[in-house]
């Protein structure tokens with residue numbers, strides 16, 4: 252049976268959504284985050300990087316959510332709910348599958364880290380300096396790039412209902428994590444297309460089954 256190694260409140264929620272959508276049986280091994288919000292060492296026994304998600308299929312052990320989604324699409328998706336059909340839809344599917352981790356998540360992680368740094372323990376006289384440097388990095392480097400990313404996504408979802416093709420696909424599953432994480436750190440009321448899409452994915456039956464089984468993303 253397929254085993255999903257799931258770290259609480261993490262990207263592995265995407266994989267649970269995909270597994271529910273294709274309707275295969277799977278087992279969930281849940282790992283709790285440490286006090287520092289990292290994955291526990293025990294996840295390194297499954298994959299050397301110790302990151303989630305990891306999918307185990309017999310002796311195949313696969314990390315990277317995009318690679319796992321493609322594996323499921325190739326090997327288990329007999330009714331083709333993960334990968335759309337049609338030339339443009341497949342181009343979009345690949346693009347957003349890579350975009351989520353390649354262009355979106357690094358900026359979001361940087362934003363979270365640079366907001367966290369000034370909250371760390373440090374001598375009181377260092378704190379204002381740390382705060383000022385972090386604000387400068389956020390304003391000059393992270394925010395303009397993140398705005399470009401958000402505007403690109405908003406524009407795309409203004410032109411089409413789903414990320415790739417005319418129905419929900421693995422591209423939506425992959426994009427769900429950065430967009431749900433973004434919603435936790437930013438007011439999205441001026442992005443009606445992203446807001447509509449978030450409401451739409453939350454009403455997907457497979458999304459809801461996955462949320463019931465492994466939980467939904469919440470801010471740290």
Ligand SMILES: N[C@@H](CCC(=O)N[C@@H](CS)C(=O)NCC(=O)O)C(=O)O
Pocket residue numbers: 258260261262263288289290291301302303304314315316317352
């Ligand atoms: N690009 C990888 C990222 C994997 C990743 O960083 N996962 C996070 C959970 S969302 C993790 O395991 N973090 C724990 C840690 O860094 O200790 C993917 O898409 O699967």
